[in-house]
Amino acid sequence: MKSEVEVLIYSILSAIPRGRVTSYGQVAAFAKLPRSARLIGRVLRHLPPETTLPWHRVLRADGKIAFPPDSHNYRRQKRLLEREGVEVSRGKVDLRIFGWQGS
């Protein structure tokens, strides 16, 4: 049974275009849930591994991947990002590609 916020977050995620990224806090703010960045992470956590949602386009506010660099998830996210042309150097992406919808 999916809650309202889950569905809302899903729709926001799917709206992030290829080659762009955003942060947990940004998604939260966009969902009208300020101060709830951790909520986003919690929702993504329960996402099935075979999801088609672009969860990998969500990074921390400083542009770094939210996983420890030696973890499996870290490598998976990095691979997915680079597959769509996003450069990840030293665990970080260029902050200029943050945000979406114009700007």
Next chain:
DNA sequence: GGGCTGACTTTTC
């Protein structure tokens, strides 16, 4: 119910 935990963020050293 109270305390702990974390796919977070911001401020302060």
Next chain:
DNA sequence: AGAAAAGCCAGCC
């Protein structure tokens, strides 16, 4: 630039 600290908010014992 990197680390520590404090804020934040739900879910889970």
